[in-house]
Amino acid sequence: MQPFYELSDAERDELAAVLGAVRENPYEDYPVFSRAVAAVVERGAVPEFFTKVTGEIRAERESGRSDAHVLRNCPMDPEVPELDHDDPLADKYAKKKTFVGETLLELFGQLTGTPLLAYDTRFNGDFFTDVVAINRYSGKQTGFSDGELVFHNDRTAHPVRADFISLLGMRCPEGDYIYTGFVGGRSLLTHLTDEEQEILRKPYFITPFDVFSRDNNSSLTVSEAHPILLRQHSIRYLDTHTTVAPDSPPEAKDALLALKNALVRADKTRHRILTGDLFSFANQDGLHSRDKVEINDPVRARERWLLKTYAFRDEAAAERHADRWIDGVRGRVGD
Template structure:
């Protein structure tokens, strides 16, 4: 994908200075951190070019022009540490002492109007996640794997799911070709008959929780029966994992096969996230994947690091889950 915007070095450095002025830690006190970022906005310290860019992204989403955008040459932390891959989250708490990348993602979310989402049982309730290989998840279908990821939306089995994802390239070796694929839900619909769509809109399907989710909460085994197609073109689906619920009829099996065929046929966009790239995409109004096209140095590829956030479509979408907030922290759901 071509970037919708490429920051000049001068723009990047100007925005870096603003981001670096936020002294709060997002891992120690997210509400205070978020408020500090809001203060930067309220003091009108955000450069106009970034405000205009965020307005463009929001407008293109609302008009339906695009649900996937790439920004290039974004500001990130000056020091990008390597983490112990036995427990990289704990190691991040020890080694990462600046939070420019996190502040950039928080500011983007605030200006685009997409409040961040966190899960109480995942990464200690953090609002900022790491797409970073963990040794025990090698070969699994989780964001902590060093393997490919089939077409899916994040947290498919969970009752509260993000509308948008943001992936910020913190360390992305260019010698290993790893692409993030995106299939827009509207393109999937073009290959699904009205009859199949009607079946997919019925709660005839289930999705087992991924291993990382089960490790975070042992009570999570399989979702309740759910529809695969919601709203106009929202999909709740994980390829190879979502399956027909017990007792569902032949129509459900045929509809699931039709969806698999539609994914193969659909127009797809693929982007190789570079260091300093921000790739933001719809989580439910489309499906995404990780395609490992050419890995020349497996150990180097395992050290690839994307900083990631989940976000609601808007404040109204967040407010619908207000009864699930944990410990009064807006956006952190019991899960």
């Protein structure tokens, strides 16, 4: 996938200076941090090129022209620590003393009009999380493993799911080829009949909670019965895991098989995230995957680290979940 925009070195350095001036710690007090970034916007300190680029991305999303965008050569923290794979979160807290990456992702969310989302029981309720290999999840179907991931939405089984995901390449080894796949909901629909789509829009399906969610909340087992297709072209699906709910009619299984066939046939995009890439894509209006195309050094490949945010589609989408805010923190929800 070609970048939507590649920052020149001068643009990167100009934006880095603005981001680096924000000193608040997003892991200690996110609302204070978010307001500090908003103040940067309000006083007109954001470089004009970045305001223009994020405005164009917002317009493409709203028009339906594209649900996936890459910005290349983005500002990075002056030091990107290596994280311990037994407890990378605690290691990040101890070692990461600057927040350029976090400020970039927060600014991107504000300028595209997509408020950030966090889960209270995951990563201490942080709004900025790490896609990094954790030893105890090796070989498991979770973003915190060192393996591949089937096509899915993040948090498929949960009642509150992000509309957009953004990934910033903090450390992406050059000698190993790991791609993030994306298939849009519109593309999937072209391979499904009207009758199949009608069945997939009914609450005939269930999805088990992922292992990481279960470890953080033992009461989570399986979702309520839910449709797979929602709204115009949104999708709620975890390949090889979402299945037909008990007592659903036989045609539900046929429709599920049709969806699996559509997923194979649909046009897809794949992007290899490089260090300094910001890859932002729709979580509900599409599905994404992790494909390990060529791993030349498995130990080195495990050092891959992406900084990640979840976001709502817009302010109105966020407000629909206002009754779920934890401790009054806007955007932080429970399970």
